Amino acid sequence: xxxxxxxxxxxxxxxxxxxxxxxxAVGMVRFxxxxxxxxxxxxxxxxxxxxxxxxxxxxxxxxxxxxxA
Numbered sequence: 001x002x003x004x005x006x007x008x009x010x011x012x013x014x015x016x017x018x019x020x021x022x023x024x025a026v027g028m029v030r031f032x033x034x035x036x037x038x039x040x041x042x043x044x045x046x047x048x049x050x051x052x053x054x055x056x057x058x059x060x061x062x063x064x065x066x067x068x069a
Contacts, residue, residue, distance in 0.1 A: 019028040
């Protein structure tokens with residue numbers, strides 16, 4: 001099978017068929033659910049909880065988590 005000459009649709013179809021054969025229908029669905037794109041803007045949300053912290057606070061938290069491990 002030469003994937004370089006296959007259409008995207010054909011690759012997708014054969015890939016889903018391979019997943020179903022290897023994992024079964026339920027396993028295939030569970031596998032595909034891992035790759036949902038989600039929602040929101042991670043960069044904006046990350047800034048909201050990181051911006052208020054100073055570098056010293058971040059480092060202190062990291063040191064504290066190392067001691068607990």
